[in-house]
Amino acid sequence: MAKKKTIRTIPQERTPMLEQDPRARAKNFEEVSYGYRLQDAMREAERCLLCPDQPCIAGCPVGIDIPSFIEKIGKKDLRGAYDVITATSLLPAICGRVCPQENQCEGVCTVGESLEAVAIGRLERFVGDAAIAEGWANIPYIEPNGFKVGIVGSGPAGIACAADMAKAGCDVTVFEAFHQPGGVLRYGIPDFRLPNEVIDAEIGKLVGLGVRFECNTLVGRLFTIEQMIGEMGFSAVFVGTGAGYPTMLGIPGDSLNGVLSANELLTRCNLMRAKEFPNYDTPLPIGKRVAVIGSGNTAMDAMRVSLRLGSEKVYCIYRRSKAEAPARAEEVHHAEEEGVEFHWLTNPVAVLDDGKGGVRGMTCIKMELGEPDDSGRRRPVPVEGSEFDFECDVIVYAIGTNANPIMGQTSKLKLNKWGYIATDEHLATSVAGVFAGGDIVTGAATVIEAMGAGRRAAASMKAYLGIRDSNLPYVVPDESGILFGIPLRERNFARVRVA
Amino acid sequence: MSNFEIVAREDFSDVTYLLEVRHPLMAKAARPGQFVIVMSHEHGERIPLTIADFDQVKGTITLVIQAVGKTTREMQQVCKLGTTLYAIVGPMGVPSPISHAKKVVCVGGGLGVAPMFPQARAFKESGAYVIGVVGFRNKDLVFWEDKFRACCDEFIICTDDGSAGIKGLVTEGIRQAIEKHPDIDEVVAIGPPVMMKGCAEATRAHKIKTMVSLNPLMVDGTGMCGGCRVKIGDEVKFACVDGPDFDGHLVDFDDLMTRLRRYTKEERMALDHWEQSCRLQKEIDAAAQAALLAR
Ligand SMILES: Cc1cc2nc3c(=O)[nH]c(=O)nc-3n(C[C@H](O)[C@H](O)[C@H](O)COP(=O)(O)OP(=O)(O)OC[C@H]3O[C@@H](n4cnc5c(N)ncnc54)[C@H](O)[C@@H]3O)c2cc1C
């Protein structure tokens, strides 16, 4: 028997992940990180102490059984690791890439108390990528139950809900307004962080589960939620339409050409492929000097996209300090490496007109941190008389988003005072049979939180429809691995029946 | 949803054409004043187009398009009967509030005649006295005259050169209508921004409610990008979800016109790039033709 691992016996340094050279990658859209090789993953797996109290599991919004999948990696059982992850999570290749792990699973890892935390996200990505490369998919035996379920929005919340309902035997259709599915994963997060092939592969698995995707469908306007429940015959509906409505600063000069939201920049670049203009028709403003306001993931993406499009200078303007920046730590680090110039404790007060309808620059004011506000962060206060002018020709606002108004305009769904859909603790809305989750309920959050919400809503929907997962243990009759023509690997552990 | 088949096409002039597209759900859902976003092919741009008519029985919607740039000119060439559009989504925007006005003037300028039509018809159906005012540069560009006239109690046609109807801009038509009818409740105008601005100015002094339909550049049409933002009084609105209809007396038209010029350089590039590839294609076709003949 192997000796028990202790903090002293494990590899002390976190295993690095191979990355493109910052100078080269700042000019291309290829993925920044190459991911672990098998030997890297095995070494990193060594670092997990397999803690009995497993704090990391509680740190993950969907509760992936982290130590057991890591243990399987250590034994080179990648397929086993994949099975463990997919018992709870649907999109390992995506979450491994985009989760803010330092605030979630890795933030509470025991190893992190004395050394750098186990690189859970990187290991998860490694397993997810292996599954894509090998074509693994856990398609269970599904017994149709006759319920028709509609999902509005194909972001992580909608996808997660769709998968669970399909596995429960429902006939699931996902409606998406854009011409391609994926939500923010597709239009927001750029290729160099999350390649389209990864999204396609993960969505392909849903299609394998029998989920139908109907793109080009603006629910609310083409048909309403009430029509879905009524005349269209859906037994239940999940709304996961995201919180895309961008906030503008509301300072003088806001409407000048050259001022745009990060959503517009990223959608033009990622979804509409403006980076390949004019081979794709959609244009994009490419500034010489680009100032991005904000410091979240969206801001980092906007900056790094601008660099890759060929802008000479890219500035990050943020009214608080680096410690308060809401982006994933890795994104800030990557942006710094690639040459973004950060101006912490700086706030724009006016956009300056070039006299031709465009932008000449911006007036900013210096800030300092005062007393903590409601969010517990120290409130930035302007330093009197510290205004200064700043030269730039494109300004990108990445200062947050609000609830999209279409659902509220077109249905009887009750909204809260900020315009988000109001739900109870089971994610049920004010309309019977309609559930909601993800950014449209909580405001902008994270991919994994949205997925978690989609799954919780699915659980509520199953309860509402009277679908129960059987808790009879499932015994494999023989080791040949084939049952009803379904291979052992693909078997379903939780058969489903209608109460 | 995919495979949106073009079931009819009509050319009004060498720059304006009509496409009737099969989309039964949309035909059922569409209301006057709403628009769609179209991508003609996978590499295409998303362009907003007003739903100029819809037929629930046939399950089709009608678009009337003016070829102004790369996308609309390319569509003019490739969107033939029986072909399909890559994507079409909608109906977008808040339907026009068909008020209980008893007497309305419906103004359509140039291509704006098409999107004005469903509103004029809706007003007529709701029992209003409808005065139609349409304007074109000259007689050759006139289209849908009969269709429009059929839902109007009075009809004024204006041309820049006087080759049809009265000589002058639509504002002249509005002036005449106001002179004759002191009891006009509402004016609705659709056309190029300068025209709508003119209409709003023409009615301001008379304090007649004037609605206009704004056409800023758009990407998603779902309130996600903010590219379509317009200034209405001292508020900023997103035309795709808050509009596209707004109170013309509050609209900052100069801002709208400046913002429409955002991508002039790139639009030019796209057009040049496309025209050049068309020329190349023609040369290749000609060479192939010549080679065939030489054999
Ligand atoms: C640029 C950017 C970078 C980010 N980076 C990260 C990151 O690194 N890590 C992380 O964890 N989180 C990140 N986030 C946040 C994360 O992406 C979101 O919290 C998450 O995507 C929310 O998922 P959702 O399913 O609620 O909504 P969305 O992903 O927003 O999906 C909603 C979908 O619904 C569609 N829709 C809307 N209205 C309708 C309608 N009426 N009918 C039909 N379809 C409709 C939309 O088109 C969209 O596709 C980032 C966000 C952005 C914008």
Ligand SMILES: Cc1cc2nc3c(=O)[nH]c(=O)nc-3n(C[C@H](O)[C@H](O)[C@H](O)COP(=O)(O)OP(=O)(O)OC[C@H]3O[C@@H](n4cnc5c(N)ncnc54)[C@H](O)[C@@H]3O)c2cc1C
């Ligand atoms: C709500 C709405 C409804 C519309 N309805 C119709 C319609 O029914 N029929 C129709 O033909 N067009 C309509 N438009 C305008 C149409 O979307 C544009 O003409 C089209 O996007 C131009 O694309 P392009 O690539 O061919 O030209 P581009 O290369 O993009 O532009 C060529 C020229 O057209 C001008 N232009 C571009 N976009 C617009 C615009 N949105 N409005 C006015 N001028 C523009 C540019 O300034 C430029 O001078 C509508 C626009 C909106 C926002």
Ligand code: SF4
């Ligand atoms: S899903 Fe995210 S939070 Fe959960 S284990 Fe994976 S990386 Fe960590």
Ligand code: SF4
């Ligand atoms: S907390 Fe860290 S070390 Fe402990 S089991 Fe989880 S990943 Fe392994």
Ligand code: FES
């Ligand atoms: S078109 Fe993007 S918000 Fe209106």
